[in-house]
Amino acid sequence: MAVCVAVIAKENYPLYIRSVPTQNELKFHYTVHTSLDVVEEKISAVGKAMADQRELYLGLLYPTEDYKVYGYVTNSKVKFVIVVDSSNTSLRDNEIRSMFRKLHNSFTDVMCNPFYNPGDPIQSKVFDSTVSAMMVPSC
Amino acid sequence: MESHEEKPIIYTMENKPIVTCAGDQNLLTALYSLLAQQLPWEPMEWRRSYGRAPKMIHLEANFVQFKEELLPKEGNKALLTFPFLHIYWTDCCDTETYKTSVKEDMQRWQSVLKLHGSTDWLIVVVENDSKKKNKTNILPRTSIMDKIRNDFCNKQSDRCVSLSDPLKESSRSQESWNSFLTKLRTLLLMSFTKNLGRFEDDMRTLREKRTEPGWSFCDYFMVQEELAFVFEMLQQFEDALVQYDELDALFTQYVLNFGAGDGANWLGSFCQPVRNWNGLLLRRPIDMEKRELIQRGEASLLDLRSYLFSRQCTLLIFLQRPWEVTQRALELLHNCVQELRLLEVSVPQGALDCWVFLSCLEVLHRIEGCCDRTQLEANFSHTVGLWTYATEKLKSLGCLCGLVSENGPNSEELNRTVDLLAGLGTERPETANSLQSPYKKLKEALSSVEAFERHYLELSHAALEMYRAIGRLRSARLVGKSLAEFYMRKGDAQTAKTFLKDSLKSYTAEGWSLPLTHTRKQTAECQKQLQQTEDYLQTSALLASDTNLTDEERKHFCQEILTFANKAPEGKDQRVVLSMTAFAQLRELQFLPASATVHVGASLQLELRLCSLMPVPVQLEQLAASVHFLGEQPSTRSGSAGTQRRPGLSPDGTISFPAVSPSGGALPGTGMPALELHEIQDRSPSDNTLNSTSVICKNAHMLLRANDGSSPLDVHSTLSSTFTMEDGTQVLKTHNVTLLPGNNSIIFTALSTKPGSYNLRQLCATVGRVQFVLPHIYPIVKYEVYSQEPQLTIEPLTESLLAGLPQRVKFTILTGHYQIKKGDALQLSNTDSMPILHSSSCSARILSATGELVGEAALSIQASEKVTSLSLPLTPPYHTLEFQLEVLCHIPLSPARVESERLTNGEIRHRPRSRTRFNSGMTCIDQKVSIDCPWSIYSILISLTFYTPFRAKHSILSAGKRKYIQVCLENVSNTNFRLANQTLSDRQHTPSLELLSLNAKTHQVVYSKQSLYSLWEVKWTTEPLPCLQCVFSASFSPANAPDTALKPYSYEFQLERVSTLYSVKADIQPALGEEHCRAGTLCRLEVSVTHLTEPSDTEGEDEELTENEGLRTTKLMYEVVDNSSNWAVCGKSSGLVSMPVAAMATHKVQMEVMPLFAGKLPFPSIRVFKYLPHSAQPISQPDTDSCLENDNLSLLDKGLEEQADTASLRSRGSIHSVGSNEQQQRALPMPRLEPFSPGQVFNSSQTQQVLVLPSTDDHVLEVNVT
Structure with a gap:
């Protein structure tokens, strides 16, 4: 499953970023950060095409030798990035989409929390466990 | 045509569907060029099986001489060499020749075709006018055609076509030529449909067998590729590509299945160790070498992939989709790397890197070859991935071969280089002449450190520029960082720094702390190498406070600062000034006293709460706060000490400072004030209707400012310029403070020598040679010193x-x-x-x-x-x-x-x-x-x-001629008093006057808000004075302190006209013959007024005396009033009487009154006034004008108690009315009334009552209970 899950604020700073502990966390930070380039490119391209019925799922942002980086953007321009291992070939587009949907739902719950100040790093345990569920190899 | 003896070489571009020609070769030779040229002129619609969309295709054909060998043998599935149509040409026009030779030849041809099961044939009969002319005896022209049709086309009459004189420019020949071409095309298409359909069916059958043992992917590959070739031959590149994509997908699936443990036998051949990594070859349409390897089943995975991709690439370029090539190339390269891993193919270290590098460059070259520059620039986003990939691979190769290190490669690395170069093989002939081939580049790059550097930089910069050009700045920064690492390895810290600085800025701006920390660490190394001490120390401070680092690392950086700080300054004594934000944070400041306002000379303490971000305790030599004197405030201490509070100061004198992230990794969203939104309604001023409503942000200026300043890491640029301590300001200092990690409390004592306001401007911590300066303290910290007058x-x-x-x-x-x-x-x-x-x-x-x-x-x-x-x-x-x-x-x-x-x-x-x-x-x-x-x-x-505490009042009471003075002492205070020694004395000390006290001799207590009455009888032996001046005096002391001395209280007053002049007596007699009065019956009221005293001069001065018949009389007016409606006065209720001025002179007035009720009824009140006739007025006018009315009122007031009857109100009213009459009369001199002062008239029958019986005929008894 996912090796790294990140939620990035509208202003492009990370609200939440978590990667599998076995691997170099820094590398994922770089990867996710770089992927924002493509996210922005896609958002602006989509914006030109159809402003209303926008697809939140941005698809594969870019592949690297080892990872595939997928993007998703909410209507409030909060970005989700999921990095999966390239060798994990069982993951299809649909699975990735459903992961993003789950992530979005959980994120919405976080935002609904009156004690959460939008823009703060996400520290919700529920959100954390949702992400953990995505990162375990089952599912 | 003759040259097609040998097997056709398969270069698909030159390939065309084969059409064999039998019969008269000369005919074909004459028509060949025309035919080959005109066949593709018009497109034909190709309807296809399996619901595929029909297509318009331009047909071409390769016309070859018919030979039996051309016909496919049984089992030969080759499509490319398959003759799709067989044509028999003849220009035979006489039946003789036909019967003798042509028919026979045709039959032979037909039998051969039949033998091979080919049904796609056509017989063309060329009619030639010139030949006809020669043989005029010939039968009608159709005869030969008919014969042929009869002989061969028993059912398919369309298999025989006549072509009339095609080389002639006649309309007839043109027409027949066109219909021939149409026929040819139709038949070709039919043949395609039929043969390809059959082929596809066979192919599918083969594919379905893929689970059977012994199935070979390579064989199948060849079959499906054959189909692809045909499509390509037909210029159906899309369809051709589909074939390859299917093959690709099939192979990929097998590899994945293999990974999942479901291995196919044939896959074994692809798992052989990689020995050759010479990259993709995209310059040939078909790489025959690789194809043969596949055909032989000897291809490695890379060979297969390379071949497959080269085919796809060729087709995509035919399809004008070069950008798909780049995208697919990147996928392919990634995929290959993954597949090799998955299949656990043994690959020499670096071999894949070589392969990928070569392949990337090859693809890029290929694309560059088919696109112009502007196109390339517009599509950097498609190529940049390959560039970066190539760069990465070259870098890792460089590392592997020791080309990056400063010392150059060692022997092991050299060996590796040699091995890698060997695996490249020889350069392919296609690129042998090109100077910039990927092969040459790689070989050169691996040959020497310098060459590597040149190539690597070239690639990196190319990638960097491309990223910048397409606006992928983050990616550019990452490449830049990678470059920086390279430069660092090369020892070029200066160049590295510029790249790092760029990245640092970007990570800071976007708040990515981990990359920021990492980059900063690299920067620190750079700065250390460059000996940029100040910058290095600043960075070290930031790193020492960075929680992303381990404790050891933080301590290391902290130690770096401390070591420097404690080093003896070398040469010029220079202090290093650093920003405090990374070192420690000012969290809170508390004033003691809390008002932050003290008088001159008093002590004001400031307690700073500094949060040290260092991992170890730091000994500060000095912590100084610079204070700016603002001068004396204009409003110096208006007595209200600390009533006005300065903003930001909490009631306990604490100022909190907003938390700033030390590392500059501040989240842009935090620390910003919350939006203050307010609703605004704009109403029309005339009718108050709502014009518009809106929401405004009241603190927009704050938010905007926060946005501008949201790059807190501009610290570096502004470091040295602003972090100097301000001169000429006062400084609060504490020495030798140890800052422990975390919160520290430091107490300053503020200066208060001069009155005025002071601002805390800066904070400066000194550690050896290092000073940490907080250049601005915000919110403003201010305290005041004031001076106060006694x-x-x-x-x-x-x-x-x-x-x-x-x-x-x-x-x-x-x-x-x-x-x-x-x-x-x-x-x-x-x-x-x-x-x-x-x-x-x-x-x-x-x-x-x-x-x-x-x-x-x-x-x-x-x-x-x-x-x-x-x-x-x-x-x-x-x-x-x-x-x-x-x-x-x-x-x-x-x-x-x-x-x-x-x-x-x-x-x-x-x-x-x-x-x-x-x-x-x-x-x-x-x-x-x-x-x-x-x-x-x-x-x-x-x-x-x-x-x-007291208020005194006096009044005079009369009983006939006897007089009493009553003094009322009211205690108006809230205290109870003890009262003693009440005395009343005459001030004139008239000897004839005696004041006889009727009061208690003991002390009396007068309670708060209560009154005490004292009474004295006035006795005089001689005629009393008209004016009596009295002094009331008493001693008092608070009742709750009986032993205190008594204090005197006195009250002076004056009494006038004390003596009684008249006595009024009333008597009510029942009607004659009655013993008692009865309600409803008239009674007799007799009022007798008696003059009591002798007239005296003093007495009569204000009395109007009139001479009447020699007798001195004075006129009085009487009035009988009953306010309680007990009596009805019949007849005159008031009247004038003339009183003789003589002692005991009595005047009686009688009148009739009727009691209205039964019971003991009080007498109606009788009042007597002085009557002043008009003549006297001018004299007394001034008097009356000024004081009469007032006197009347005051007299009446005093008399209220004495009269004490219900009529008082009425009487007052009547006097009022009289008074008002007076005012009217002022214009016309009229007689007026003047009341007597109290005591002058004694009413002896006051409060007297008379018994009234109920009337006899009254059946209703009325009882009044009062």
């Missing part, structure tokens, strides 16, 4: 001061800046009306500014004739001195209305103004005290207000 106030201890009793007052001296020295004294001017009662034991309390008791000291009081001197104890400045004194204010003797004058010390005359406080009815006296203070040359006047 002040003296005197206040009563109780709620109000009572006159006549000793009262305690409190003296409060706020010393302000004045210090009370020894011998300083307050000089109070003595006044007679308010003596100061001093006792020896008087002590003063000294309080500090905060209200704490500092000490107590005895106060010595010396009184001289004029001055009371209070010598004050020593008191420091800004303290409060309190003591109490007893004073006594004498009650003024005169009635309250008379204003008295009082002298204070002879210098100043002033009048204590007496005014009546309406709420309490107390009369107050303002008593001023003049005090000389040691700190001032001027006297201070302080006013004290005393209240008289």
